[in-house]
Amino acid sequence: MTPLIEVHELSKAFFGIAAVKSVSLSLNVGETLGLIGQNGAGKSTLMNLIGGVVHPDTGTMRFKDAPYAPHTPSDAQTAGIAFIHQELNLFTNLSIAENIFISQFPRKGLLRSIDRGAIRQQTRDLLASVGLDLDPDIQVDRISPGERQLVEIAKALYQDAALIILDEPTTSLTARETERLFTIMGQLRSGGKALIYISHILHDVHHLSDHIAVMRDGALVAHDPAANFSVNRMISLMVGRSIEQLYPPRTSTPTTDVALSVKNVTTAGIVENISFDLHRGEVLGLFGLMGSGRTELARMIFGADAYDSGTILVEGEPIKKPSPRASIRSKIAFVTENRREEGLLMGIDIANNISLVSLPDFARTLFDVVNQSEMLDSARAMANVLQLKSGDIAEQPAKALSGGNQQKVVIAKWLLSRPSIFIMDEPTRGIDVGAKYEIYSIIDRLAAEGSGVLIISSELEELIGMCDRILVMSRGELYGEFPRAEFHEERVLRAAFREQDLPVLPVQEPSSAPAGKEEV
């Protein structure tokens, strides 16, 4: 049988730096290929070559047994390749039906108006085939991220795509939505569709794929049936060396000095009577299922959102008028969940991103003029300390960095203001294994230097690997506290689930990606 798609010695360089080096791959009808690799390994570039977003320097492709050289994304679409991006491409101000037909509506009558009956009917059928029971006329901004993902798949089915590429589709989905997506993927596969699945959740990749391809530094380092891989092997292929441990050893122990004290913080309908202390030198984990109020609590502590009652004290001093500015003055740093939207100015150069919080420190002269060279020197020094992998930080914009390096810029930005309290919301989300280790090392160093670090994460393993103590949040309340000696995955999870309906966990290999998946 000829493969559905064949990629032959494809290469692509950007400004002389090879992003994809002579990659050859093939995929048959009805097969799923798992594609893994660290951020910056060339996965996205390879997919962009297939999707017609960029063009190869050398190499050829064949699709459906014919030469295939797409010039634009619509060429790929017409040929039968659907590319579902990490950031979805739906129009939130249009209905589901309109989103599916937007590039070409069926039309009727003298005035060539949209045949609304027809698109409604066809959309209903398409939605049914991905297991969605939604009104085709409902506007997309009113449906959940998981439902939007499935609408994207319905769109791919409408375009009659033979190959569907899914790039990190589960990052914003709940466990139930993820499960549904996987079921639909199974159905698509038995229906003869070929799938390429890109994810950092290696367990999912292993479970879903027939073949797995591993990329490192632009080259394909392994391409084998999934059965030949263990999660451990996948990791060592990705990093090119064997990582014995995913977490660096902790080099310090917490003190008894209270850095941050949260007392009876309550906001109607969101959090209820939250009290806890964070000590100097402590790494405190805050675990909870998605929607348990973790992020909301973090935002209140930082002053980004208001709370109804309660007190927050820094080094014994209450914060009177909570606001991000007040928190920054009190030496609190907040690494937000969302780098792209809340953590970085993506189009601005790295140096200015790093100096953003402490800019006033560089503007001590008349008229608050920023001392550029001093600012640049400090930013460079900080980039060095964190081993930032980038071009010239005064030139390169933040968006040109990989996820892990972007996160380092966010941390550098806060470090420069010498905070004593760090709140980190999902500090390693969407970051590859190697970069995660570096972030963990930074966290350990912060604690060793006497900062209090509060880590919010939905990856329980990460908290168990890094924290001195774990607090569990459930439905807006603190529902459990575990000192390091009592860390036990199942018990922490039970607390998060309030001991109800605890799902049977699949046995995980010791160093796989996340354990407990989120559930709403």
Place this chain on the structure above:
Amino acid sequence: MNKRRFNFVQFLLNNSTVFLFIIIFILFGLSSPRTEAGFPRFWSPENMMNIIKQAAVFAGIIGVGMTFVLLTAGIDLSVGSNMYLSVVVAGLLMRSSGLEIVPALLVSLLVGTLFGALNAFAIVRLKIIPFMTTLATLVIGRGLGTAFTSSQQIDFPERMNAFGQTMVLGVIPMPIVVFVLVVIAAWFILARTQFGRQVYAVGNDIEAAKKAGINTDRTLAMVYIISGFCAGLAGFILASQLGGRVDRSFGETREFDAIAAAVLGGTSLFGGAGNVFGTVLGAVLIQMVGTGLQFNLVNLYLQPMVRAFIIFLAIFFDSLREANLKKMKRRFIRPLEVHRADAGD
């Protein structure tokens, strides 16, 4: 209890322009001079008809064109100058070669549309941002118009005035009929055609629109051409209402009213949200304020300030609404009832 009050506030804010409209309507009515029977003149059917007619020619028709542009997150500052240039060309031809009304109207439409196409070319092909492009064509359009007329007033032949006074079916002023037709056509295009839905898509996320295979250049070009067409139409109708006299200040600052009408009607300056019916409401509101101030004999020099203040107020309500909506959309994790029971203890 708490919850219900919240919803009421949101309801008020959601319909702030409508409420503002009603309040202003009542206030101006109560304070306006009365007829012998004691009925406020402001509320008379003739005055209402007059307000709608003027709303159509001053802000309504160009407001509809502006709505298309704003939906793509663009802006067209040149509509006032375009109105002037279009009608100047039509008027000069009427005088020099005795053009009849209908061909003259077509000339005005053609000039307006071509002017819109010029904007479209600069924005789509030369990639100059809409704000700068239309700021430049605002000056160019007025400059060409004054050059063609040597900055003199143009007096149209008498038939222009007669055309302006036309009553359709004997009772409805011609500008209102034109306005209604423009609004229906615009609604149909935006809500029921592929192009219209693509306008919304482009305004929502232009990169995604490109990836979806939408010809975004064509879509963007079309909205400026439509805006230009509306300006050509509005210019001609407005000239007919002014008795066929067009001086060098004709159409000046119309762009402000057109943008205000659309925004008052709920069209977002950031693209992707809005519709033409809102613009109609906005245009009538603006005109009602203007007429109401004249009725109440407010100092002529104060009138523009009062109008600007009311527009400011409406847009302020709009931003309050956005902020409140954001607060409402906050995720609730815990059932509120629990908390209320606690509070009741």
